[in-house]
Amino acid sequence: MNVFKRSLIALLLLSPLVQAVHAQNYPLRPVRIIVGFAAGGPSDIIARLMAQQLSDRMGKQFIVENRAGATGTIGAELVAKAPPDGHTLYLASQTTHAVAPYMYAKVGYDPIKDFATVVLMSQNPLLVVVHPSLGVKSMKELVTLARNRPGDLNFATGGQGSSPHMSMELLKSMLSIKMVPIHYKGDGAAIGELIGGQVPIMSASIAGLLPYTKNGKLRGIAITGAKRSTIAPEFPTIREALDLKDYEVITWFGILSTAGTPTDIVNRLNKEIVSSLGETSVKEQVAKLGMETVGNSPEQYAAFLREENVKWSKMVKALNLKAQ
Numbered sequence: 001m002n003v004f005k006r007s008l009i010a011l012l013l014l015s016p017l018v019q020a021v022h023a024q025n026y027p028l029r030p031v032r033i034i035v036g037f038a039a040g041g042p043s044d045i046i047a048r049l050m051a052q053q054l055s056d057r058m059g060k061q062f063i064v065e066n067r068a069g070a071t072g073t074i075g076a077e078l079v080a081k082a083p084p085d086g087h088t089l090y091l092a093s094q095t096t097h098a099v100a101p102y103m104y105a106k107v108g109y110d111p112i113k114d115f116a117t118v119v120l121m122s123q124n125p126l127l128v129v130v131h132p133s134l135g136v137k138s139m140k141e142l143v144t145l146a147r148n149r150p151g152d153l154n155f156a157t158g159g160q161g162s163s164p165h166m167s168m169e170l171l172k173s174m175l176s177i178k179m180v181p182i183h184y185k186g187d188g189a190a191i192g193e194l195i196g197g198q199v200p201i202m203s204a205s206i207a208g209l210l211p212y213t214k215n216g217k218l219r220g221i222a223i224t225g226a227k228r229s230t231i232a233p234e235f236p237t238i239r240e241a242l243d244l245k246d247y248e249v250i251t252w253f254g255i256l257s258t259a260g261t262p263t264d265i266v267n268r269l270n271k272e273i274v275s276s277l278g279e280t281s282v283k284e285q286v287a288k289l290g291m292e293t294v295g296n297s298p299e300q301y302a303a304f305l306r307e308e309n310v311k312w313s314k315m316v317k318a319l320n321l322k323a324q
Contacts, residue, residue: 120294
């Protein structure tokens with residue numbers, strides 16, 4: 001056996017050991033968690049919560065870095081092109097990794113191939129609300145009104161391609177009804193207009209809308225998930241209300257690394273994050289955002305991400321949505 005072959009076999013045998021050493025020593029320096037949106041929003045809050053947990057558990061700083069712009073795609077591209085060593089992570093969402101890549105003529109990453117899935121951290125359904133002046137008290141009544149007044153009803157969104165936007169577009173598509181989206185710069189601005197009566201309908205984060213349903217400024221009528229929310233169980237799902245078995249929209253946050261990151265590093269990150277998500281204090285803080293913790297395996301998250309891309313890429317193309 002020549003020297004080259006011996007060396008190759010030695011490298012192949014040593015590879016698992018090298019990965020194990022990498023994982024044992026990881027992280028070697030501070031780790032960046034890139035968030036593709038401005039500070040203060042749900043993605044930023046949950047990223048900072050996990051950064052603190054990982055800093056405490058792993059003995060090195062995990063630092064949140066906001067790279068806002070282009071619906072989160074600027075930050076995602078940065079991570080896609082980073083060294084695959086686990087020192088640059090991305091706080092991914094439905095918007096950044098299942099919708100935005102298909103809205104732009106060109107993005108600098110493939111949402112599947114350029115990333116290593118670490119863990120799906122949290123998810124939540126949206127709450128559909130209406131302004132009381134609309135006179136609608138249920139999902140069935142809203143659909144009937146939309147059918148009687150095609151194209152006459154507007155709904156607010158926090159931006160084109162956002163989960164609130166896509167949840168209503170999916171509903172329109174499945175029921176063949178016509179309503180017109182009015183896009184605002186963020187959910188906060190949209191909710192303000194909704195409360196003021198300038199626009200009568202919206203779906204958005206439960207946590208953001210629930211206070212207004214409790215004080216009577218808005219009326220909650222349905223949840224977009226497959227099951228009732230533990231945070232607001234009084235609201236039926238759209239599946240229940242309309243007997244629409246295939247309807248489901250959830251927003252979610254997960255951690256991704258760059259494709260090629262050693263498996264042992266991915267698994268170590270997964271283990272530490274899942275352990276963090278199991279802590280009562282973390283669950284309580286996530287619940288304040290209107291979300292539920294998940295904490296699955298890298299393989300389960302990868303399968304989920306593929307499914308989300310199939311579902312939402314079809315919707316973006318069908319609607320011919322283009323980034324503005």
